[in-house]
Amino acid sequence: MSAPSIHKGLTGIVVDTTEVSMVNPETNSLTYRGYPVQDLAEKCRFEEVAYLLWYGELPTPEQLAVQSEAERAHRALPADLVLTLLSLPETAHPMDTLRTAVSILGAHDPHEDDNSLEANRAKALRLFAALPAVVALTQRRRHGLLPLAPRDDLGYAENFLYMTFGEVPEPVIVRAFETSLVLYAEHSFNASTFTSRVVTSTLSDLYSAVTAAIGALKGPLHGGANEAVMTTFEEIGTAGGTEAWLAGALAEKRKIMGFGHRVYKRGDSRVPTMRRALQEIAELRDGHHLLDLYEALARAMHDAKGLHPNLDYPAGPAYHLIGFDTPVFTPIFVAARITGWTAHIAEQLADNSLIRPSSAYTGPTERMISGSGPR
Ligand SMILES: CC(=O)SCCNC(=O)CCNC(=O)[C@H](O)C(C)(C)COP(=O)(O)OP(=O)(O)OC[C@H]1O[C@@H](n2cnc3c(N)ncnc32)[C@H](O)[C@@H]1OP(=O)(O)O
Numbered sequence: 001m002s003a004p005s006i007h008k009g010l011t012g013i014v015v016d017t018t019e020v021s022m023v024n025p026e027t028n029s030l031t032y033r034g035y036p037v038q039d040l041a042e043k044c045r046f047e048e049v050a051y052l053l054w055y056g057e058l059p060t061p062e063q064l065a066v067q068s069e070a071e072r073a074h075r076a077l078p079a080d081l082v083l084t085l086l087s088l089p090e091t092a093h094p095m096d097t098l099r100t101a102v103s104i105l106g107a108h109d110p111h112e113d114d115n116s117l118e119a120n121r122a123k124a125l126r127l128f129a130a131l132p133a134v135v136a137l138t139q140r141r142r143h144g145l146l147p148l149a150p151r152d153d154l155g156y157a158e159n160f161l162y163m164t165f166g167e168v169p170e171p172v173i174v175r176a177f178e179t180s181l182v183l184y185a186e187h188s189f190n191a192s193t194f195t196s197r198v199v200t201s202t203l204s205d206l207y208s209a210v211t212a213a214i215g216a217l218k219g220p221l222h223g224g225a226n227e228a229v230m231t232t233f234e235e236i237g238t239a240g241g242t243e244a245w246l247a248g249a250l251a252e253k254r255k256i257m258g259f260g261h262r263v264y265k266r267g268d269s270r271v272p273t274m275r276r277a278l279q280e281i282a283e284l285r286d287g288h289h290l291l292d293l294y295e296a297l298a299r300a301m302h303d304a305k306g307l308h309p310n311l312d313y314p315a316g317p318a319y320h321l322i323g324f325d326t327p328v329f330t331p332i333f334v335a336a337r338i339t340g341w342t343a344h345i346a347e348q349l350a351d352n353s354l355i356r357p358s359s360a361y362t363g364p365t366e367r368m369i370s371g372s373g374p375r
């Protein structure tokens with residue numbers, strides 16, 4: 001019998017089709033349902049992009065109004081959920097708090113196991129509406145502040161920032177934050193989305209799939225990298241220390257977070273747009289030292305390894321300058337990616353096949369237990 005070929009990490013393996021988004025590393029392009037992500041970031045509110053991912057078309061003003069009304073109605077967290085989240089240890093990572101919140105929301109949903117498209121769209125909208133309140137709660141708790149009630153006179157991004165900081169920041173900041181949400185919303189069969197599809201393929205429920213996806217996103221090789229980028233900048237200190245720091249880190253064979261990508265080998269299609277958003281935030285928030293560090297490390301990485309930044313690289317410092325604590329960065333990614341995950345969950349259910357790959361066994365050959373009778 002010839003040895004099977006092993007596809008470690010499933011690199012390059014096409015496991016299914018998708019209509020949700022297309023990542024093209026040849027042209028460095030990313031489209032959601034056919035629309036270039038840069039155009040969506042420039043021209044659309046995040047709520048419109050969510051609708052596009054779920055329904056396949058941009059909403060009419062009437063469709064957007066109906067969705068916005070429902071989203072605003074579901075922004076507040078149930079009081080018992082707030083109490084449970086506040087009872088978690090203060091040392092809990094905000095991603096753990098978020099994962100727990102989704103799990104509890106599922107346990108409270110009497111329609112949890114209804115996998116119809118209609119029921120799952122309703123659940124997706126409720127999670128989309130509620131996650132900013134969870135992220136805001138975790139940030140405020142870290143500063144000894146109580147959660148704030150949402151405001152239904154504000155758009156999604158404005159309300160997200162209001163609930164976190166107690167005021168709506170300058171329009172430039174709101175727009176830059178919204179840009180990050182649009183860019184983070186969807187990216188084909190990345191590890192967390194694939195995780196959500198694996199869970200869904202067993203005909204489990206949407207909350208279980210999202211909870212598992214949050215676990216996958218937390219890792220530093222995936223969404224957790226946006227937090228790790230800030231840790232790196234803090235370690236380096238100033239742009240002048242970059243080359244010495246990088247030489248040491250590479251000598252220790254460390255992975256430099258925020259660089260490299262499984263699909264893009266010539267640069268991440270989303271980085272130029274997020275880099276511009278970071279620049280706008282930095283100009284308003286006195287962040288030139290971070291921009292200098294950003295450029296110094298990007299240059300040094302290119303020279304040393306030929307690697308380009310991925311989206312987490314500009315997103316990390318952007319969130320820092322907006323005022324979020326580092327452990328809250330990946331939860332923001334979750335709040336954005338809930339749109340893509342739930343679009344993929346619906347697509348998986350529409351044409352399901354249990355995802356169960358094969359493995360090549362390399363353990364001991366078959367053997368006998370020594371002696372006779374029970375051991
Ligand atoms: C939104 C997102 O999730 S984007 C990804 C966020 N993750 C990160 O930023 C973490 C840092 N990056 C990485 O670890 C990787 O680039 C990954 C996991 C993203 C992609 O990995 P893969 O496609 O498996 O590439 P792989 O790990 O095989 O790398 C190829 C080579 O480049 C090196 N390399 C890749 N990324 C990095 C990095 N960030 N720092 C240092 N070396 C790197 C690898 O060590 C490997 O070198 P080798 O051939 O000498 O062993």
Ligand SMILES: O=C([O-])CC(=O)C(=O)O
Nearest residue numbers: 186187189190191262263
């Ligand atoms: O596609 C990937 O592997 C990771 C990524 O950039 C994302 O999920 O946004």
